[in-house]
Amino acid sequence: MAIPAQEMPTQDPAERRSNMNEVALGYSPEQARAEALRCLQCKTAPCIAGCPVGIDIPGFIQAIADGDNKKAIDIIKIDSLLPAVCGRVCPQETQCQAPCTVGKVLKSVDKAVNIGRLERYVADWERENRLIEIPAIKPDTGKKVGIIGTGPAGLTVAADIRREGHDVTLFEAFHKPGGVMVYGIPEFRLPKAIVQQEIDALTAMGCELKTNFVIGRTRKIQDLLDEDGFDALFIGTGAGLPRFMNIEGENLVGVYSANEYLTRSNLMRAYDKQRADTPIFDSEKVAVLGGGNVAMDAARTAVRLGAKEVHLIYRRTEVEMPARVEEVHHAKEEGVIFHMLENPKRILSDEKGWVNGIECLRYELGEPDDSGRRRPIAIEGSEFEIDLDTVIVAIGNDSNPLIRQTTPGLETNKWGNIVADENGKSSIDRIYAGGDIVLGAATVILAMGEGRKAAAAMNEMLANI
């Protein structure tokens, strides 16, 4: 316990406000060793229970402490296929690091062993030293599997099924694979080259990738099964339908969903104003509505696109904010102005229909609601206005109805999510599903974990037909 928690080296806040490069720079080998030595190698390893995919955390940390990075990454890869991604974007403070003994003893989760940073360290070490090996593929089985959506869920299923020797085709609606990791999460948090590496590994394994292919439109689920010869399908289409607040002024010029704003900037590269054809607002003053990772990403993107003021408006307090603590911290360092216990009432416009402000109400916290969080209650008569030219709505996503509407017999719940059993099997034979389309907007690691379970069940099913 004598060793202090190793700080993550980061790009200087003033500098990173105007570039898209990754903010967190990663541990040096010395830092990684020092951090690894902080782990007590607890017999009960409470951290493992906090990881949704149950990585042998003390095992891989011991290997780092021993200077055996190769062994460390091999241990992680038994359970996780995307360590470079999860090490960066997992909400560690509520998962593996929450129950860590070191954090408990030091009475702060901030002082827990930095498991995520160590995971990232070994994954980067493997990639940067070009040590990633293409997994061995079993002999051809002649069976064909279609995977719809190329987010973390779909990519994981593809790898696990291809390894068994089945033929794998991935379908992606966008022109680039990777799902939210590519269109949503910005470069400064998750470099696109890391995601591309995962895709390259899949193509090297012999998976076929069909981009610009919308299932439900270009081809329907039933056609894939009945006419195109697929023996099984996995649906990993994510939660890509932006929610709006249904307040006055939401369709004015200058109001974006976070999905649109982030897609323009990330996938369409609007931040590269010299080269990209897709435009994005040159905003001066921006309000982002919401308190999750999506809101942080939108706010920090607006900063980088040159906005002079970025306001983040959230109706509860910072404690209830679902965003990762690290992102909140980074956003503050970058000058994002936090408005807690406030909520917009309507968006205001000039005579031409362009946003010129927002009217908000102040809130206070009342009794806990169904989610266990204290319910925010509006304070009557507390209206006030903020001058703005852009509003980004980041209050969450629902699932896209396209597949549901074009696949008779596919059972969905009242939120439109596909109903799947514990093995990821849907109500239709040979069709499996996982990730956000089943869980509702969740996390990368959960999508990956669900993908692995579904892939195992699919491999078993395929072995028996």
Place this chain on the structure above:
Amino acid sequence: MNKIREKKQLSETVFLMRVEAPLIARERKAGQFIILQLCEDFGERIPLTIADADPAAGTITLIFQAVGKTTKKLALMNAGEKIAALVGPLGTPTHIENFGTVVCVGGGIGVAPLHPIAQAMKAAGNKVIIIMGARNRELLILENEMRAIADELIICTDDGSVGRKCLVTEPLKELCEQDPKPDLAVAIGPPVMMKFCAETTRPYSVPTQVSLNTIMVDGTGMCGGCRVTVGDETKFVCVDGPEFDGHLVDFDNMINRLSSYKKQEAHSCKIGLEGDSQ
């Protein structure tokens, strides 16, 4: 990659391209569109209506007006070259049935998306009256194709260089005043034209369908950039539309939203869809 099989110039700024896209050609129905991209790294994604399709040849036909960056670059491409990406068919197909008498009103480039709808309405047994408008004779497209479908064809130009010298709303109003009045109007063209067509038919309670051409990114319901106010609701044009009840659409809001990037696109020339016919 989709190969351009054929290219034709229909007027000074309007081009027709027949492009290889076998799956889209097989699935598409009247009223649907594609999203096109010329470069997957930096190109923008733009929507264009599928004006026609030949499933046997595996091709679809696009008719577009060169108004800005992407459409102008596309206009410079030739048969044999390849378009980086085509996605589709997107959008909800037009509801086709035998309504009785259908008036199809097309303004400028709007005639292109109107063509497959008029064709399908005719095939469903409707009496199809077509009103086509353009600024002048030179800008009138698909006259022969439309004439082949129409039971009655009315051409209007702003300058009277061909057909009647009037706006398309004038013959539309006359048809609404007849007894029996049309059972349905379908209007496609610049937003202002659709707005005034809807205003024209409203007093006569002639149901009026319009096809909205909002700005889009993904075209699959993911971004909400294409949203419009229809009645009291927000709708996504790419999945809920592109066709809506013209009497419920908030056209002023839609026209405003179309101008979102005017500043950034100022470099591209002024000929917009807007100024094209009315």
